[in-house]
Amino acid sequence: MASELLRVDDLRVWYHTRRGAVKAVDGVTFGLLPAERFGLVGESGSGKSTVALALMRLIRPPGNIEGGSVQLDGVSLLELPEEQMRSLRLASIALVAQGAMNSLNPVVRVRQQILDAMRDHGMKLSKQAARAHVLSLLEQVGLHSDVADRFPHELSGGMKQRVCIAIAICLRPKVILADEPTSALDVVVQRQVMDTLLRVQEQLGASLLLVGHDMGLMAQFASRLGVMYAGRLVEVSPVRELFAAPRHPYAKLLIASLPSLEEKGAFRGIPGLPPSLLERPSGCAFHPRCPFAMPRCALDDPRLQEVSPNTWVACHLYDRDQQQVAGTARVAQA
């Protein structure tokens, strides 16, 4: 789509270990529309956090971005020299990391930490303007101006996480990545932090990529969801459709495994175990656990295809009417 702000194509990130390459992200393709809230869900090890880090180009050895492309507003991020990428971080694309609140420097006051972030990324403001900017940032994330003069240990977890959000938005990025931004917080505080994040995103008109495993949070938060399994997207759907009529068998079982606070006993686990990324199952990675598996699922890797407008699924169950198209595509590739 031409109107996409961020375009990720066939992204591959591998971690090289002694026992071989761990294919944490193995061909992920999706786009982010302007001002959209996109949720990326998956279990631990599905590669969702690695995607977020790769978009920031923060993958460290033994991890390596093996291929694919990331286009942000027409700029190809993976091809930029490190120095230019550095200036884009925070200015164009910012990350609120998992447990970000623990990334604050314990011996530096909040004000200085925000100022440092702005200066390090090339924001030139007079001393007075910078101080005013810090206060307006704190106000934006719902914190009292007193907080500027405090040390991180004087703040609660929720307040620290808001400070991290303030830092993330200090240069008005176009894309905000939030990786489990509330995973260490209690539910009441979690809700406040999420509300803050949403409000800030709306004010900036930024696109938001929320990475996480909490389907409840996603349901409340995202307009579109991408479900990851074993390093790939298996389904991308508008959030209502995904919850009401999930297409991919894994998504179906995932939705069915969610306990409810209204109705008892209506949830069940997914049989089997998550796959090892070192020895990815042949064909579709989900086939050993899939109740609908067919013989070809162990052989053929399903491709993510649009099965109805805006709904993309990687599963052979949805091949039938498109078999010819998929077949020609494979031949063309070969």
Added chain:
Amino acid sequence: MTALLEARDVSKVFGGGLFDKRVTLALDDFSFAIDSAPPRVTAIVGESGSGKTTLARLLLGLITPTSGQVLYDGSDLRSLTRADKRRFLRDVQMIFQDPYEVYNPFYRVDHVLETPIREFKLASSRQAARALIHESLQAVGLRHEETLGRYPHQLSGGQRQRIMVARAVLVRPRLIIADEPVSMVDASLRATILESLRQLNREYGMSIVYITHDLTTAFQISDAIIVLYRGGVAEAGDVDLVVSQPRHPYTQLLIRSVPRPDPDRAWGSAAVREAAADEPNEPIHIEVGGGLLPAEVTARVAAQAHGGHLVRGCSFADRCPFVMPACRTDVPPLFQLDGARVAACLLYSAEGAALRSQQLSEVMSA
């Protein structure tokens, strides 16, 4: 009837050193009795700092109360005879939060299953021991050929946690205390582990105390629930009643804050947002008199002088949208409401009879 395990007027403060005047009140005058018949699942729900883990450790005798007693079959945990202590260690089993830390990485996982068999002489021969292990693994949905003989790092977190549940099956305790058993396990495996806990309760007649921060799973597997807030009981009773019609303002806030996995059920109203502010859920810190005595001792004396309480007023008063002047000065007792439910909130002082904290179990088992 003597309860299997009972906390009676238990308070726990964690004090600083000799001259430290500040103590942290982790649990304030808590009483609850757990019976093994009929076997029930009781959830203890609270956010961080609510005292739920302190309670688990007190019930297991891992720490001793500052005031009050924990009783096993009527005798104080601190003064059990050798034989009783042995019985206690078998009757009450623990499942911990982190399925990574309970294993010794140098032993195969078989070790955690073989040890209790040897220790409690559960089997008369090697063959009988094997059969017992296989049976207990099967009970939690694990295949022994895929589990035994492996080292902990070769298994997933979900498998490791299920082995801990299998271990509990093996020992056949009367009570299992499970502290956040699924918080580190992926969603797809969570349901399986909770189901096997539920099975222990139904098929093997074990009572379970399920300690968690997650209201949804508590609702799913328990019969009764105790909601803790900053060291005290906020609301307790029949789980369906408490979850579907919470009465304590804190429970209401908590339930409205749970993100429902349903895009059409929006997060609750904006009013809660204001009420919640950014108050940390920290345990209560109290200044007790200075002097040469350790703060913990001073706190104990002070608590006895003040009818068991070290705090003034309701600990939720600062966040409560319905706060009244009396809430700042009086510690709300447990008021009995609609039969099998109590709430510690002065809003209900006209509606229900005030109970002594020890009467909580009577209401809960009604």
